[in-house]
Amino acid sequence: MDDKHHIPREHGQLGENQARKYLEQQGLIFVEQNIRYPFGEIDLIMRQGKELIFVEVKYRSTSHFGGAVNALSKKQIQRLRRSAEHYMQIKKIDVICRFDLIAIDAGQLDWLKNAF
Template sequence: MAFNIGNKAQASHEQGQLGENQARKYLEQQGLTFVDQNVRYPFGEIDLIMQQGKEVIFVEVKYRSKSHFGGAVNALSKKQIQRLRRSAEHYMQVNKMDVICRFDLIAIDTGQIHWLKNAF
């Protein structure tokens, strides 16, 4: 019996993009301004970068179509947090930014959006 792992990975990537787009739209509706999306470095990725006033917000988006195993809110590991922090520091250095920043989590479970400000 053979399994096509590529299709599963593609579907997961597409769901992730859908979740990020939902998160961006939601945050814009809350008054935040879009800055950048899917910023990738060899050591990590930033899903969304938003701005609220003078504050820059690095957003990790977790999307789960089902709320099994604690759902999206509990899907963020310490290693992922470290990679996001390192990526954010690099982004700020490359763009010569000296601003206040914070790290938020958008968790999307079965159509519900949870916004955790200062999540880590």
């Protein structure tokens, strides 16, 4: 990917904060944000009832290149799943979890539950 189309970190942060606010408005409870491991990272962790939700936030300032929804590769999904498993192991959490995607394209937010 050339630098011109790479999303600056501060834009990603804005997207994550926007996603967090939106999910809180939908009744989800914030758990943690920006969890990083050598093999992957988790943008947001939310809770809904007893369910833990690992949220990948994809932010695009324009909808070029297929938009945010199509920006998730198989490799990224594998890294996110591995990070989530690791997180649950080290926190000794044994609950149902799901993976959601928040796609923010040119200011429009889409929430895909059970995205992968």
